[in-house]
Amino acid sequence: MDQADTIWNRAALEGGGPTPGVGDEALAAALRLHSSAMSGGVLDAVQHMSDEELDAAEGGYRWLHVPAASEAIAAVRREIAAGALDDHDRASALELSSEDRYAAAIEDDAALDNAFRARLGTDPDAFAAV
Template sequence: MDVADEVWNRATLAGGSASQRPGDLALTSVFGVHNLAMSGGLLDAVERAAPIQLDAAEAGYRWLGLDAAADVIAMLRREIENATLDDDHLANALELRADEEYNRAVPTDQTIFSAFHAKFVADPGAFAPV
């Protein structure tokens, strides 16, 4: 196992690092929302996560270069603020749209891993040592 794999495992299996380094924060924040999305859909993830978690996840996706995933989360948050969920028909359509857009942005965990790995290679100091 190389160092990048150890950093990845720390973020995905051990809940991240106590480090305040940008790479660790980004990866841990992304996986906090991504894991929720994979178990219940992105709308469920956005509804369950605290605003500070969503802010961190959006920033994390952007830091990793996964802007489309951050954009879907931001769109969902705006729609929730605009009371779109009060109308069942609109809420169902929003849920489907969000899942489709998120799945295009992040079709597999490998998408996140590839983005992480590129950042790790470019700037390993953005992550705490293992």
């Protein structure tokens, strides 16, 4: 297992570890949302995560240089705040559009891994030592 795999696993399994760097925190927050979205869908993830977790995920995606993923989450939050879940048709449309928008930003796990590895390459000191 290489350094990147160790950092990824630490972020996924330990929330970044006992003394996370800013990169560990960003990756852990993005992975928390990504895992939830892959399990139950983007809308479900946004509905069940706290505002603090969502803020951290949005910031994590921006830090990882994937602003489209951050904006996808922010857009779902805005639609929910505007009452999209109060109407069945709007809620159904939001569910579909949120999946499409997120998938356009993060096609699969490899896309998130690539964003992380690129950031690790340019800012290795943002991650706690391995």
